[in-house]
Amino acid sequence: MSEGASIEVRFDGAGLIPAVVQDARTGQVLLLGYMNREALEYTLTSGRVWFFSRSRDELWLKGGTSGNYLNVRAVRADCDRDTLLVLAEPEGPTCHTGERSCFFRPLQQQPAPAPAEMARELFDVVLSRQRERPEGSYVGKLFNGGMDRIAKKVGEEATEVVIAAKNADRAELVREMADLWFHCYVLLAEAGLSPAEIWEELGRRRR
Numbered sequence: 001m002s003e004g005a006s007i008e009v010r011f012d013g014a015g016l017i018p019a020v021v022q023d024a025r026t027g028q029v030l031l032l033g034y035m036n037r038e039a040l041e042y043t044l045t046s047g048r049v050w051f052f053s054r055s056r057d058e059l060w061l062k063g064g065t066s067g068n069y070l071n072v073r074a075v076r077a078d079c080d081r082d083t084l085l086v087l088a089e090p091e092g093p094t095c096h097t098g099e100r101s102c103f104f105r106p107l108q109q110q111p112a113p114a115p116a117e118m119a120r121e122l123f124d125v126v127l128s129r130q131r132e133r134p135e136g137s138y139v140g141k142l143f144n145g146g147m148d149r150i151a152k153k154v155g156e157e158a159t160e161v162v163i164a165a166k167n168a169d170r171a172e173l174v175r176e177m178a179d180l181w182f183h184c185y186v187l188l189a190e191a192g193l194s195p196a197e198i199w200e201e202l203g204r205r206r207r
Contacts, residue, residue, distance in 0.1 A: 009082070015037065016034045016036055019049075020032050020083070021070055023089070024073040026124065031103075035052055047071060048063070049062045067091065068092035070094065100121075122182070123189070130189050
C-alpha cells in the first residue's frame with residue numbers, strides 16, 4: 001500500500017486481489033478486475049484505475065488505449081481485506097463492447113429500472129454526448145449550438161407542455177413533459193450543474 005494508507009490488504013497466493021469498480025455517481029457496478037500490489041499503488045497514486053492482466057501477465061491502465069478512463073474517487077477494502085471496492089467516475093463506456101457496464105447480460109427477465117436509476121442513467125448519457133459530440137447526435141448538435149440554442153429548445157418544450165395541459169390531453173402531456181425534462185437535463189449539463197443540485201435545493205426548501 002502507498003504511504004499514508006491505513007490498512008494492509010491481503011493478496012492471494014498469486015499476489016492478486018479482486019477489485020470491483022462501481023460508478024461513484026450512480027452506484028452501478030462497472031466491472032471486476034484484479035490488481036497486484038503495483039497496480040494498486042498506481043491506482044492510489046495516479047487517480048486512475050490500473051489492473052493486472054492474468055492472461056497477458058502485465059499491468060494495464062483502464063482506458064489507456066480507448067481513452068475511457070476510470071477516475072478514482074475512493075478505494076475501500078471489505079471486512080476480510082481480501083477484496084477491493086473502487087468508486088470511480090467513468091469517462092465513456094467501461095466495457096470494450098461499448099456498454100456502460102461489463103454486467104449487461106441478464107440471465108433472466110429483469111424488472112424495469114427504478115425512476116431514480118433511469119434519471120441517473122439519462123444524465124450520464126447526456127454528459128457522454130457533451131464530452132464526445134458524436135457525429136449525427138441530436139444532443140451533440142444541441143451542445144454545439146451552445147446555451148442560446150439549448151435554452152430556446154427548453155422554452156419551446158415548455159410551451160408544448162402548457163398546450164397539452166390546457167387541452168387536457170394526458171398522453172400528450174406525458175410525452176411533452178418527458179421532452180421538457182430531457183432538454184432541462186441538457187441545459188443543466190451545459191451550465192455545469194447536475195440534477196442532484198436541484199434536488200438539494202428542493203430539500204432545503206422542504207426543511
